[in-house]
Each structure stands twice: as structure tokens, then as C-alpha cells.
Amino acid sequence: MTELRTVSGPRRTMVPHGRPLWRRAVLTREGAVIGMLAVVIVVALTTVPNFDSPLTITFLLRDVAPILLIALPMTLIIITEEIDLSVASVVALSSVTVGILTRDGAPFELAMVAGVLVGAVAGTINGFLVTVVGLPSLAVTIGSLAMFRGISVGLLGTQAVTDFPEEWTSLARSNIPGTPIPSIMIAFVILAIIFGVVLHATPFGRSLYAIGLNKEAAHFSGVNVGRTKFILFVASGTVSGFAGVYFTLLYGNARGENATGMELAVIAAVLLGGVSIFGGRGALHGVIAGVLLIGTIGSALRLAGVTADIINVITGVVLVLSVVSASFLAWFHRARATARARGEKQG
Amino acid sequence: MTVPTTAAGSIAARRTALAKVGARLLSREAGVAATLILVVVFTTLQNPNFVFSPDGYRDLLLTPSILMLVAVGQAFVIITRNVDLSVGSIVGITAYLTGRLFIDIPGIPVLAVFLAGAIVGGALGLINGALVAVARVPALVITLGTLYIYRGLNVAWVGSDRINASDLPREFRSLGTEQILSIPVLTLVAVMVLIAAAWYLRNTRGGREFYAIGSDPDAADLYGLKVNRRIITAFVMSGALSGLAGVMFAARYGTVSSQAGTGWELQAIGAAVIGGVAISGGVGTVWGAAIGAFLLLTINRALPVIGIQDFWQRAVVGALIIGAIVLDRVLAVRQARKLRELRDTNND
DSSP states (O other), X not given: OHHHHTXXXXXXXXXXXXXXXXHHHHSSHHHHHHHHHHHHHHHHHHHSTTTTSHHHHHHHHHHHHHHHHHHHHHHXXXXXXXXXXXXXXXXXXXXXXXXXXXXXXXXXXXXXXXXXXXXXXXXXXXXXXIIISOOOHHHHHHHHHHHHHHHHHHHHTTOOBOOOOHHHHHHHTOBOTTSSSBTHHHHHHHHHXXXXXXXXXXXXXXXXXXXXXXXXXXXXXXXXXXXXHHHHHHHHHHHHHHHHHHHHHHHTOBOTTTTTTHHHHHHHHHHHTTOOTTSSOOOHHHHHHHHHHHHHHHHHHHHTTOOHHHHHHHHHHHHHHHHHHHHHHHHHHHHHHHHHHHHHHHO | OOOOOSOHHHHHXXXXXXXXXXXXXXXXXXXXXXXXXXXXXXXXXXXXXXXXXXXHHHHHHHHHHHHHHHXXXXXXXXXXXXXXXXXXXXXXXXXXXXXXXXXXXXXXXXXXXXXXXXXXXXXXXXXXHHHHHHSOOOHHHHHHHHHXXXXXXXXXXXXXXXBOGGGXXXXXXXXXXXXXXXXXXXXXXHHHHHHHHHHHHHHSHHHHHHHHHHHOHHHHHHTTOOHHHHHHHHHHHHHHHHHHHHXXXXXXXXXXXXTTTTTHHHHHHHHHHHTTOOTTSSXXXXXXXXXXXXXXXXXXXXXXXXXXXXXXXXXXXXHHXXXXXXXXXXXXHHHHHHHHHHHHHHHO
């Protein structure tokens, strides 16, 4: 744990040694991910046939939209050194809620609101268990992952609801007029701006980093740790509920098994985007680039005829490499700082 | 803490307090076992076939034995304050490997296949452990990655192929049905592994070091324990036991597709947590994890019998996991308060 945290120490002392501002801004973890994304896009454009078609962009963004949405609150949660493994189950729970209410003749607008609300309730349950009862979020959300998924599957069994109002499904599948960009991106950009401002420009956002670095210190500095985390879990549930409604409309079905395993994709993308699993470190633009990177690699490989299981292997390798390389870089910086300190002592 | 040296009464009070603590630790495994017995008795009263048909009795012992091995391995890892999410994928790979070995090497001894399963599983665990210990990356991230990687490689290897019961030699398949003293052979194997693991963790220096590391990794390191080596050992154990479970999976079910073992990581972690292995490390026994595995799968089998659709199984599993950790928390808080009160009264 301490390994990663000490990195910022030596690095900060290196700044006055004269690294120009642009290098400090570019040569970051986030910069590396964005650079990698650019490289992957360029390589895919030049080597993969049909990657440059507008349809590719549409399908790519449509499919990663739920992951993009859920990655926003997940980033904040992991920065406070917690985790929410139940998000994909909440997507399913919301989807099944929308499905059942629609099947039983409720107005569709009401069903959609109910889907989001169910997500908020699920997040409240997680938040209550983590902050009020004081349980580790890893254990709580492994439990609620199973429970929410079980309720979703229990409610619908092997059935699926596929009959949804045409105007809403076509809205979910529509593009921003005149562009190949899906309309859902408008919702995402609004949410991303809200989350970005909250995380990077408000005292609340700063307190998340403080909690992630040292919970006790944050508490004694006047941060209400419990309430802060509670809000994040409710936000995570609510956004997952919203993603569930979108998922239902996009694919036109509500099933208990919807979005199985999506929590892994979300967490992999967040960590790839430079958020430290030990908390206290990470930025939203890196995460967004992380999600798009995984999505683009998957989309390009699929177009190039690579099968889904190999894409999963590559996703796993990218995730492992990204954390191992961060670890290695930390070790390298530390070694260099030590060497320099030794040199100064002798000189 | 100040130690009262004069009053004999307070020493006696302290002793009873210690006895109570001991009793509570004991009661966790006992409590889960009692719940298990209750579930079995209740379900049998609803439908006697649950136990008293030959198949019912055998299945009650057999199916949980396989998960039990995985849960025991998981307990090792969780006790060192890590977690292994890749076990389900390891079960899948070794289950298919078992079938392939019998097909590709006709006449291969059954024992050799068991060994191969354990070795391949152990090697996959070694990769996990080495990445976690040497690269100092959290186990959750590493094993999340290897969950993808191992499963993906497995699917790429298996494709749409599957192992059928007819591919396996009769002597191997009979392991899934044979019994000694009316106990299935596979259950006996699993229980022997369990006893060995429990003895090792409880009585040897190496075993105790797992608890020391899980309680406080930094302190264990300062104390001079070989933290990295123990963590790697825990992951190799988890991998090897999952490998054994994979071989037993093939013997039990006969058919193996590329999705064998999917989702077992949650079942194994759930079993360990229900059995009292704390996710924050340093607490719990493999007995607890083993009984937890039996409780989980027995409830799964009991639900349809008492008229609840088996779609609800996972909801029950989730509720059990959350219930177990809430219970642990309540007991821990109460115990801490009692000890504090005891100290305060002693100091007066």
C-alpha cells in the first residue's frame, strides 16, 4: 500500500528541478491512457477495414454507454478506497423492474422512473451497510451482487419482456441529428460534467481524495466520512438504475441475466484509467479514456474478426499490465529519487 | 491496558471472559453447522426424498465437496487479506484438461490426471501470487484480470467442443458414484484435504503466519516473516485446490463445456464469508469455509423442495452473505464493548 503512495513524494520534489509545465501536464497516467487511446484509434483506422465507417462509431458508443455512465460514480467510490461490485446486478434489477411494470400495463414513463428509483434504493442499501453498519464494501457488494441478481432472475425467471413503446426504443437508438453520435451521449456528457465538477472543483470532491488517502485524517479535518460515502453509493445505484433503463431500451429486452459481468468491465476500465485501487488518486478524464480504450480495442478486434473470448483475454492482459506497469514505474521513480539523494549527499 | 495483579477475583473474571471469547469463536463454525442441520431436517420433513433416497443422500454429500475444495483454497487467500477471483476460471480449465487428457492419452492413470489438475491449477495460482506479491498490485485487480484471461484462454481452447461422459474411462466416472462405507469417494478425498489444510493452518508455524500476515501485513513484514512467500503459497494452494475441484467436476458431471465453473468465485467467497472467514483478513478457519460451502449448496437444493423456484437461489446466497457479515459485525462490536466494560470495572 505505502509503495504507491510514496510516489507522489519524490515526484513533487522533482518538480522544482525544472520540468516544464506542459511535460507535467502531459506525462501523467491519464496522459498515457489518452495517448494509448489515440494510438489505438490511429492504428485501427489505418489497418482495420470498415473501422472508419460512421456506423462503427455509433455502435461503439452505444455499447460502451452503460459502462461510461456507471464508471462515473465508480471512479468517485474507488477514490475513497471503497468498491461497488453490485452495479451490473442493479442494471438488471432496474431492467427487470421496467420490464415487469410495462408488461403489467403501467404507463411507460412511470416504469422508467421506477427503474431509476429501484437503483437508488439498491444503492441506499449498499450505502447503509457500508457506512452505518460499518462493513467492508467488498464483502457487502459481493453479497448484494448475488442478492440483486437473484431477485432479478427470481422475478422474471427465464422469461423476457421485449415489448416496449416504439417511440422510446427508437429514441434510445437514435443519433444526435447530423452526426453518428448516439443521443445517449448527451446524457453522458451532462453527467460527466456534473461528476467532473463535483470531483475536481468542489470541497466535496477534494474530501474524496482526503478520505482515500487517510480516512482518520479526513475525519479529524472535519470531513463527514460516513455521509460522503453514503452519498456515493446512492449515486452509484441511481446511475446504474438509469443505465439499466437505457440498456433495456437499447436492446429492447428485460431479462434477469442482463448485463451479467458488466461490473468487471467497469472496474477494469476505471483502474486502467489511472484510478488507484488504494484510493486517493485518479481523475475523471483518465477514466473516460480508459472506458473508450477498452471499447475501441474490442470494437476494432471484432471488426478484424477476432472472437469475443480472445478479446476478453486482451482486456484482462491490458488491465493486469496497466496496474503492474504503474507499480513498476513507482518503483523506478523511487529508485531514481534514492539515487539522486545519494548523489547529492556525496556532492 | 493496565494489568491488575492483586485481586484474584478479577483474574477469574478475566478468565471467564477469555472462555467466553473462545466459546464465541467456536460457536461460529458450530452455528453454521447447526443451521445446516436445521435446513436438512426441515427440508427432509417436507420431502423425505431429500435425504432418504439413495440419490438424495449421495448428492447432499457429493456436490458440496467440490465447492468445498475451492472454498478451502479461497479461505487461505482471504486469511492473508487477499482475494482470488480467478478460481472459477481455473476450475473450468482443469475440468476440460481432465477430459482432454483421457481422450488424448488413452490409458492414462486416474491418479496422474488428478496430479495434472492440481499442478496446472497450482501453476495458474502461482501466476496470480507472483503478480500480487512481487508487483505489489492488489489481489482484487490481478485476479479480476486473470479471471478474464484464464476464462478467455479456456473458451479459445475449448471452442464449441465439449467433453461427454462417454469420453471418460469407466473407472474415472465411477469415482463420481462409488462409495466407501456409504460415503462418496470424492467426498472422502475432499474431507482428507480439508483435514490436512485445517491441521496445517492451526498447528504449524507456517500456518499461523498466514493469520499474522492477514492481521497486519506491515507488522508481519517488520517482524521478519516471509510475507511474499506466504502470499504466493496461499495463491498456489487456492489454484491447486481449484484444479483438484476441476478434475472432480469432470468426474461428477461427466460433461464439461467451456463455461464450466463460471461464477464459482462468488460461491467460494460466499462460502468462506458465511463460514466466518473475515474478508479483512486474519480471522476464520477452513472448517468454517467448508461448512459454509455445504450450507450454500444444501440451501440451493432445498429451495425447490420446499416450493421456492430455484431462480431465487442467488438471492438467498446474497442474503446469507450479507447476513453473515452483519452478524459478525454485531458480535465483534458487542465483544469489544464487553471487554471494555470488563477493563473499566477491573481498573476501578
